[in-house]
Amino acid sequence: MSGPLGLGPGGVVAPPASSLRAYLPIVVASVVLALVPLSLGGSRYFLSLGVHLLVVASYAVAFNLVFGSTSQLFLCQGALAGAAAYCSVILGNRYGLPLWLTIPAGVGLAALLGGGLSWVAVSRRLEVIYLGIVTLAFSLVFTNLLLGGRELTGGETGLVVDGGAGTWLRSPAAAYYLFLALLVGHLVVYRAIERSRLGWGFRALRDDEVAAALAGVDVARAKVTAGVVGAAMLGSVGATFAAHEGFVSPTTFAFGEVDVRVLVVLALGGVGTLLGPVVGAVVVTVVDELLRPLGQLRLTVYGVVLVVIFLGFRQGMVRSVRSLWMRAGTRAGPRTD
Amino acid sequence: MALVLDGVAFGLQLALLATGLTLIYGLAGVLNLAHGQLVVAAAMVGAVALGAGAPVLLALGLAVVTAGAAAVLLDVTLLRPVYRLRGQARVLLSLLLTLGVAFAADGLLVHSFPFTRLNLSVATPSVELLGVTVRSASVVASLVAIVALGGLVVLLRTTRVGRAIRSLTQDEEGAQLCGVDPGRTRRLVFVLGGSMAGLVAVTQGLVSSVGATSGLDLTIFALIVTVVGGLGRVSGAVVAGVLLGVVHAVAAFHIGTVLTFVILLVAAIVVILVRPSGILGGAGS
Amino acid sequence: MLTVEGLRVAYGDIEVVHGLDLEVAAGEAVALIGSNGAGKTAALRAVAGLEPGCSGRVRLAGEEITGLPAHALARRGLVYVPAERRLFGAMTVRENLVLGAHPERPDRDRLARVVELFPRLAERRSQPAGTLSGGEQQMVAVGRALMRRPRLLLLDEPSTGLAPVLVEQVYAAFARLREAEALTVLVAEQQVPAALQLADRAYVLEDGRIQLTGTADELTDDPRVRRAYLGLT
Ligand SMILES: Nc1ncnc2c1ncn2[C@@H]1O[C@H](COP(=O)(O)OP(=O)(O)OP(=O)(O)O)[C@@H](O)[C@H]1O
Ligand SMILES: [Mg+2]
Numbered sequence: 001m002s003g004p005l006g007l008g009p010g011g012v013v014a015p016p017a018s019s020l021r022a023y024l025p026i027v028v029a030s031v032v033l034a035l036v037p038l039s040l041g042g043s044r045y046f047l048s049l050g051v052h053l054l055v056v057a058s059y060a061v062a063f064n065l066v067f068g069s070t071s072q073l074f075l076c077q078g079a080l081a082g083a084a085a086y087c088s089v090i091l092g093n094r095y096g097l098p099l100w101l102t103i104p105a106g107v108g109l110a111a112l113l114g115g116g117l118s119w120v121a122v123s124r125r126l127e128v129i130y131l132g133i134v135t136l137a138f139s140l141v142f143t144n145l146l147l148g149g150r151e152l153t154g155g156e157t158g159l160v161v162d163g164g165a166g167t168w169l170r171s172p173a174a175a176y177y178l179f180l181a182l183l184v185g186h187l188v189v190y191r192a193i194e195r196s197r198l199g200w201g202f203r204a205l206r207d208d209e210v211a212a213a214l215a216g217v218d219v220a221r222a223k224v225t226a227g228v229v230g231a232a233m234l235g236s237v238g239a240t241f242a243a244h245e246g247f248v249s250p251t252t253f254a255f256g257e258v259d260v261r262v263l264v265v266l267a268l269g270g271v272g273t274l275l276g277p278v279v280g281a282v283v284v285t286v287v288d289e290l291l292r293p294l295g296q297l298r299l300t301v302y303g304v305v306l307v308v309i310f311l312g313f314r315q316g317m318v319r320s321v322r323s324l325w326m327r328a329g330t331r332a333g334p335r336t337d
Numbered sequence: 338m339a340l341v342l343d344g345v346a347f348g349l350q351l352a353l354l355a356t357g358l359t360l361i362y363g364l365a366g367v368l369n370l371a372h373g374q375l376v377v378a379a380a381m382v383g384a385v386a387l388g389a390g391a392p393v394l395l396a397l398g399l400a401v402v403t404a405g406a407a408a409v410l411l412d413v414t415l416l417r418p419v420y421r422l423r424g425q426a427r428v429l430l431s432l433l434l435t436l437g438v439a440f441a442a443d444g445l446l447v448h449s450f451p452f453t454r455l456n457l458s459v460a461t462p463s464v465e466l467l468g469v470t471v472r473s474a475s476v477v478a479s480l481v482a483i484v485a486l487g488g489l490v491v492l493l494r495t496t497r498v499g500r501a502i503r504s505l506t507q508d509e510e511g512a513q514l515c516g517v518d519p520g521r522t523r524r525l526v527f528v529l530g531g532s533m534a535g536l537v538a539v540t541q542g543l544v545s546s547v548g549a550t551s552g553l554d555l556t557i558f559a560l561i562v563t564v565v566g567g568l569g570r571v572s573g574a575v576v577a578g579v580l581l582g583v584v585h586a587v588a589a590f591h592i593g594t595v596l597t598f599v600i601l602l603v604a605a606i607v608v609i610l611v612r613p614s615g616i617l618g619g620a621g622s
Numbered sequence: 623m624l625t626v627e628g629l630r631v632a633y634g635d636i637e638v639v640h641g642l643d644l645e646v647a648a649g650e651a652v653a654l655i656g657s658n659g660a661g662k663t664a665a666l667r668a669v670a671g672l673e674p675g676c677s678g679r680v681r682l683a684g685e686e687i688t689g690l691p692a693h694a695l696a697r698r699g700l701v702y703v704p705a706e707r708r709l710f711g712a713m714t715v716r717e718n719l720v721l722g723a724h725p726e727r728p729d730r731d732r733l734a735r736v737v738e739l740f741p742r743l744a745e746r747r748s749q750p751a752g753t754l755s756g757g758e759q760q761m762v763a764v765g766r767a768l769m770r771r772p773r774l775l776l777l778d779e780p781s782t783g784l785a786p787v788l789v790e791q792v793y794a795a796f797a798r799l800r801e802a803e804a805l806t807v808l809v810a811e812q813q814v815p816a817a818l819q820l821a822d823r824a825y826v827l828e829d830g831r832i833q834l835t836g837t838a839d840e841l842t843d844d845p846r847v848r849r850a851y852l853g854l855t
Binding site for chain 2: 671672685693694696701702705707709710711713717721722724725727745757766770
Binding site for chain 2: 073074103122124126127128129130132133134136137140141144145147148234257260261267295297299300302303304305306307310311323
């Protein structure tokens, strides 16, 4: 068992020491993802599917940083991304500000909110369950404020983005590479943090917070940093996605839309692994499309997947495949501790 | 006055909903995020049984039994590995597992019963109470809730089983050393908590109706009340339920349901931050 | 009454009790002494059924009880009083005592008998156990165990947190109980003099192994014990 929550990776693993080996997986993954649209002939349908895949993967990287690295159960991915998106759209629509100003403003707001949640959790010493409930309540407050504050947010119908129509942002192919760039950026940040002194602190505090504090880790600062960076990641994707779609609505960022999916993606791919979010997003997106005819039953499939993962297959796919690889030849299955 | 009475009636439903959740959390360390789905499952069974021509009492009995049985099934199957963990690890794993169960159950219920609703508004003449006219259905629902809540409190306070439940809630190992069987007592508490959820289906069916999609909302309401009352505190859940019920009724009348919901959520957040052991307070959490 | 053979206890990958053999005859009082971290608590917990991962054989009055869970052992009359007491802090003293005999219904005579043994508890009957002083809590813990008329009482450091006078009082109560009820006791203790005074025999545990065993008198006179545990030369 590793980490106080028992959900961390099997043994806290430090990232590779050499820069090449540390970043190679990101290079490989981005090359593969960059080639996908070419091999699929650039159809609009597949490109928009690809954009959704990249968006959910990016969200999952952020969740990985907050939950995987510092054990903070944020059940408000959608709300943080949505706060940035709505902020950016409203600033643009009301004051005619350009995207290069409104998106950073949205990201700043998300970072502030995420950091604030982390800070509150740390200073009130919230146990995981209480932080989970607070962030879930925060999500629902956010959604309901969107619904209630009709003049500002357009209520249930949402807002149409005034600017940006007809630009390259709305073209599926360009957007695909834009979101790929965002995802790669997130992965690089994630890995860079992992390799820094901060990352060492993350590994220490995930194992045992008290021991980490004794070893000189500033636990509060580490957690708040994770909250700020994670929320900024969520915000950047959320705000950019709004600009691309040309439209925001409460459902785009609802708990049931975003958080549920992110949880499944990260659990499937593997909490605390670099490429877990990407692998999980690919699997979930493909399976989601295949299961589309099932309608409501898709939710059942997700639920069962979550249960199975948390019951026995807790390391996720990336780590399981890796350990299978290492034991190739022997018939040993993945470790299910 | 009418608003307050409405609020108390609604609050009793909330209390009934939350005591099941808080009882299970207090004893087993499992915050069951599929609690709302237990209510829905009970409602669907009741509705189907009624539709098939079963007598009302039999149908409602079936509904309650369904929820109790589903809860204990969860305890003895999926949650088994959870009990090998202690403290935070147990809480987190059970949270994630029951979230998965909630999705699975939600999908299944909405898929299987898209148009079914449990609706017991048979004939509801109005009655005079404290100079206010109230629906008799609401009175009956409140009485059911009062009897169930009272019965639970009596069970916990005065019986040997109740004492065993309270001892386990306070100190699992100490209780074992006193000869209390934790597994058996836990199963009993899951049956009790699940049945309370089943009763909510009945009382909600009396005052309005329960459909397949209500699961998540019910769980959220239960969570809010449980948190405000203090996680694991049955008496806290009762008080918080009634209190929030009144707040809900009054606020909804004046500022609309959306903002009222926001108020309840903010109340839960504030309680967690300033008084994590709940409104009744006291040391420890 | 109690026979332990080859008991091993491990926490994770670290074994802390390495094949312990131990015997307690009916009516006997046996002390388990050893320094901090010797494995006394681990051994008692394992015997009491609180360490499901342990191995070895345990028999109670000839009956195989290896692997039974703690509550089943308690119901068979093997009652463990942990050093941290594990009272139910929000319940009254009376409720704590009554729970000691769960699932039997409360027995008034027995309750009166236990309270007679610790008269302090009579005054504190309706007070929440969590608000008692350390000494009073220890009395409740022992009283709770006695409610069941245990066949074998396992005591872990009953002297923890008690002033010397209280240690004497608690041990005096044990001595009286031995006479009155022919109680069988296995007590782990760091306050070696008190334990050796009560006990007929003792085992010295070091690093999870029995290093020495003998009657209480033999051990009191043993130079090694005198040096290491009695602070004498
Ligand atoms: N839950 C646990 N996890 C890991 N190691 C433990 C655990 N409990 C005890 N140990 C270790 O087992 C060894 C024996 O501990 P034990 O508590 O049995 O000692 P003891 O003889 O009772 O000491 P003391 O007189 O201080 O109570 C110690 O090294 C201790 O660190
Ligand atoms: Mg000890």
